[in-house]
Amino acid sequence: MMQPPPLLAVRSLRTEFSSQNGPVRVLDDVTFSVPAGRIVGLVGESGSGKSMTALSLMGLVPAPHGRVTAESIKLSGTEMTRLSPDEMRRKRGRELSMVFQEPMTALNPVKTMVQQVGEPLAIHTGLGRREIREKVLRMFEMVGIPEPAARLDVYPHQLSGGLRQRAMIAMGLICEPKLLIADEPTTALDVTTQAQILRLMVELRDRVGTAIVMITHDLGIIAEMCDEVNVMYAGQIVEQANVFDLFDRPSHPYTRGLLASIPKATEGPPGAGLPGVRGAAPNLARLPGGGRSNPRGADARPTCRQQRPPLADLGGGHLARCWLHTKEGAKA
Secondary structure: OOOOOOOEEEEEEEEEEOOOOOOEEEEEEEEEEEOOOOEEEEEOOOOOOHHHHHHHHHOOOOOOOEEEEOOEEEEOOEEHHHOOHHHHHHHEOOOEEEEOOOHHHHOOOOOOHHHHHOHHHHHHOOOOHHHHHHHHHHHHHHOOOOOHHHHOOOOHHHOOHHHHHHHHHHHHHOOOOOEEEEEOOOOOOOHHHHHHHHHHHHHHHHHHOOEEEEEEOOHHHHHHHOOEEEEEEOOEEEEEEEHHHHHHOOOOHHHHHHHHOOOOOOOOOOOOOOOOOOOOOOOOOOOOOOOOOHHHOOOOOHHHHHOOOOEEEEEOOEEEEOHHHOHHHHHO
């Protein structure tokens, strides 16, 4: 049986910024897809390119210093790279939406919640103020904001962090987009509120049918939420797999290092240091030769330092950007 085309298909996304020493490419050859109604994770340490991928897809990279190119970015069959800025604005918020990382800075402090959450409706649907207010109220109820009618006319500073995040999710879903990008949606929340927000997003995915790109550095969230996972490092995707394969047989040295760094209750004496990925991520303006992760790889070989590795197909949709999984690497 033929699989339907993915809702989002990204091929060879590249983003670069101008600098005094020339352009710096912060995303390079980023390729992944998101099936309709699924949750796909982007995971990696800070600075790996996760949020920049989201901003690039949303058309929010500031010009002229930033430049985004791609072989193809298709959303529901529409080639996004051919859209004008005005056409992209009509897509953004209606078909493609985003929950930003820190709601206190993403929300406008001088606008009420109904004004902000209802703004996409005013832009994309032309509904009147009363209809917008009623729809925002229903959305507040859906995302579990207590006393929703009383929260419509308050300002962001009058809400807790968890309620602000719920309001951001309501704003992202108010036009029932086909795809929602959630950038670290549980940052700075306590663990109880984190669990509530994550459960809410799964429930809304099941109820509304919106696909989700989940951006996080937390592998626990990936294991709990995602169907498929993309591991990012230094502006590239270094491993792609379904969530079970990624945890059962991690294949890129960086992925194995991330998983090894997860604390385990039964491991080591009290006070023992946690294992981790040695070294630090490279400066994107001065990348090492060969694979970007080779200075941190315990199994790095001469080929790793000389040539850029391809994405090796390990079967079943599992890919790893590593010479160890190629015929050339096996001979080295």
